Amino acid sequence: MKMNAKERSALRLCTSSIIEDLGPKDVVHVLFRDGNIDIEVFEEILELNETRRAKCRRLMRYLIDPQCKCSFNGLISAFTHDGAYSFLAKQLKESLTKVQAQEELPVPQYPHVECLNDLSDNNIPTRTVEPKDRRRDEDCANYLNVEPSTDDQNPGNSVGQTAHIESPTPLFQNIRRINVYTAKRRKLAALSVKLKRLSHDGQYDAFQKVVSAINTSYRRNKLSLMKLIGDRMGLADMRFASLEAEVSARRVRFEETDGSTTFRDMEAVIPFTTDPRLSSMTYLARYGSSIAMDTGNAQRLDDGLAYLQFAKEHAEYVSPCKDTGMVYYIESNLLLQKYEKQPTDQLKNTVLETIEKGISQFNEECDEIRRDYQRQLMLKMAYCYLGLGLFGKRIVEGQTSASDKDAARKVMEFIESGEVWEGMEKRRKMLFYHAKAEYYRQLNNVDIARVHAKEAEKLARENKWTKELPNISNLLDQLDKYNDVDIRNKDLEAVENILAEYLPDCFNESQDESIGNNELV
Numbered sequence: 001m002k003m004n005a006k007e008r009s010a011l012r013l014c015t016s017s018i019i020e021d022l023g024p025k026d027v028v029h030v031l032f033r034d035g036n037i038d039i040e041v042f043e044e045i046l047e048l049n050e051t052r053r054a055k056c057r058r059l060m061r062y063l064i065d066p067q068c069k070c071s072f073n074g075l076i077s078a079f080t081h082d083g084a085y086s087f088l089a090k091q092l093k094e095s096l097t098k099v100q101a102q103e104e105l106p107v108p109q110y111p112h113v114e115c116l117n118d119l120s121d122n123n124i125p126t127r128t129v130e131p132k133d134r135r136r137d138e139d140c141a142n143y144l145n146v147e148p149s150t151d152d153q154n155p156g157n158s159v160g161q162t163a164h165i166e167s168p169t170p171l172f173q174n175i176r177r178i179n180v181y182t183a184k185r186r187k188l189a190a191l192s193v194k195l196k197r198l199s200h201d202g203q204y205d206a207f208q209k210v211v212s213a214i215n216t217s218y219r220r221n222k223l224s225l226m227k228l229i230g231d232r233m234g235l236a237d238m239r240f241a242s243l244e245a246e247v248s249a250r251r252v253r254f255e256e257t258d259g260s261t262t263f264r265d266m267e268a269v270i271p272f273t274t275d276p277r278l279s280s281m282t283y284l285a286r287y288g289s290s291i292a293m294d295t296g297n298a299q300r301l302d303d304g305l306a307y308l309q310f311a312k313e314h315a316e317y318v319s320p321c322k323d324t325g326m327v328y329y330i331e332s333n334l335l336l337q338k339y340e341k342q343p344t345d346q347l348k349n350t351v352l353e354t355i356e357k358g359i360s361q362f363n364e365e366c367d368e369i370r371r372d373y374q375r376q377l378m379l380k381m382a383y384c385y386l387g388l389g390l391f392g393k394r395i396v397e398g399q400t401s402a403s404d405k406d407a408a409r410k411v412m413e414f415i416e417s418g419e420v421w422e423g424m425e426k427r428r429k430m431l432f433y434h435a436k437a438e439y440y441r442q443l444n445n446v447d448i449a450r451v452h453a454k455e456a457e458k459l460a461r462e463n464k465w466t467k468e469l470p471n472i473s474n475l476l477d478q479l480d481k482y483n484d485v486d487i488r489n490k491d492l493e494a495v496e497n498i499l500a501e502y503l504p505d506c507f508n509e510s511q512d513e514s515i516g517n518n519e520l521v
Contacts, residue, residue, distance in 0.1 A: 007072040008064055010096035015060055017091055024055040027085065030078040036070035037062070051312050072096070178275050180321040181364060188237050189322050193369055195245035199252060200427040202463040207249065214242045222272065236272035240279050243269065247286045252427065254293065254467040263287055278323060281314035285327045292334050298341065304334050320361040325373055328358030332380055333390055340389040343398040348384060355381045368423070375415050375428060382411045382435045386442070392434050392471035400442065408439055430459035434472050441479065450479045 003011070024045050032042040041062055045055055063070055079089035180189075198207040218239040221227050243266045250262075266283050273279040288307030294300040308331045315324045332354045339347045358377050362370045383389070385408035387398040414420060415432060424432075433456035440449035453476040460469040 001071045001073075002066075002069055003063075003072050003075075006099045007096060008066070010072075010092060010099050011060075011064060011075070013095040013098070014088065014092050018060060018088060019053055019056045022056055022059075022085060022088060023052060024059050027078040027081065028059070030081045031070060031074065034074050034077065036074040036078070038069075051309065052316060177317055177319045178278055180278070180319050180323065184234060184237075184274070185321075186366070188234075188241055189365070189369060191238065192241045192245060192322070193372060195242065196248060197372075197425050199245065199249035200425040202426055204249070207245070211242045211246060214238050218269075233272060233274045236269055237274055237279075240266060240269045240273050240282075244282055244286060247290065251289060251293070253464065263290070275318075277314055278318055281311045281318060281327060282323055284308070284311040284314065285330045289330045289333065292337065301334060301337055305331070305338075308334065320364065322362060322365055322369055322373065325358050325361030325377075328354055328361060329373070329377055329380075332358060332377070336380065336384060336390045339384070339398075340393065340395055343387075343395050345399070348398070351384050352381060355384070371420050372423070375420050375424060378411050378415055379428060379431045379435065382408045382415075382439075383431075385411070386435060386438050388435065388438060391467045392431075392438075392475075394438070394471075394475075405439065405442060408435070412436055412439065426459050426463060427465065430456050430463075430465065430468065430472075433459070434468070434475070437472075437475060437479075441475065446479055446482045450476065453479055 028037065028042050028045045031037045032039065045059060048055060048058070050058070062068055063075065076089045076092060079085040079092065179185075195207060195210060198204075198210070214235075218235045221232060221235055224232070243262055246262055247266075263283070263286075266279075266286075270276050270279045270283060284307050288304040288311065290304075291307070292301045292304030308327065311327045312331070315327050318324050332351055335347065335351045335354055339351055355377050359374055362373050365373075383392070385400070385404045387395045387400040387404075389395055412432070412435060415424075433452045437449045437451075437453035437456060440446075440452065453472060457469070457472045457476055459465075460472055
């Protein structure tokens, strides 16, 4: 029996809780077994390459659809299967009670489902329980036009005795996220950024010196009982950060890392870090980026994006920070590579949306880190608006509208502002100058475009950024050709002006002959 309007309303009230806490893979097999969903929906939820939240939203859209054949009893049975989501089943029943009380209807009973009102704290599934955000109760109350209440305000009331409905007993909390804003984590983030800046400024000797020192200290003290376990885990965190920086430095120079020992070293360090889930997220994102370097194999790019999906799933359990922002940054790089091959408006919008999500991850970081990664992502945004690929190759089939050029101009003006520009490393300057040269080329301002292109080429040659250098050189060659043609046209125009001034009759005759020849042709 399908859900009626009131049951669907009750389900809507629980949308936020379900998206935050439900694992769709844990319940779809029960829904399918009991005939509440079709095989197509069952296979789609299991096989889609999406995050848990995205699958939850997809499942909710299906369940709330009036044409959905899932019954209310069937959904509660799926939630209470193995006791995994009994707290969601109880909240769902209480939401229905609220809706029906508002309509002054009797509360339905579900005899075949275990009595969830008798759940004690000891019977709740093994999940950390804390008081939930009261705003969710207030949202439900506003939807039903009733006053939110607490248990101690009306302890004796029961359903049916009064229209004043009590708030559900707090039985769950949102996903507990890893807190990355501790003193140790902030120092680790600062170390990671400093290492990145050394490689992006071309200071490879200093970079290797720091990495070697960290590696030596980690190996010497990893199993030393003379050091506290927290200190040894901190050394593991530093070692992992240095390995990540090595991978990033090789990626910048487009050196193959897929077959190197660096990733094996990262795998070996992960179990010893303070937060293995956080380290695994970073590892998966970096590895996905590495295998996508094989630009000649389209499948490798899709494989890289698949690894990013795993990384984003881990990111669900990490507070937004530098590390989660890097996941979105790497994903935007891979999507931009895909856009080069398939320049569609839809994919272009996906790239820009991913960049915006990445920028939002750094809001709680210190100003230095926030600005550093903000300009890093905004440069990718300018590239996308101007129709440039990941390494600056012009996407010939891509469409660049007047609004795109204007958006790119605003992005570059923002980057050039004193606060954001301050401390910008050489690599980002190279990318910035390249973007600005392309912008002025599209405006047919060849002289200014050549100035910026020369700056970009100089930085690329000095620091041996060989992947971007050919594209910058091609742009400069094209601008030189424009300049040569322009000079020849100006010289010809000057000669014609002289002839028109001193030999007007001869000049007019030559023009008439030219016109006649053109007509004959």
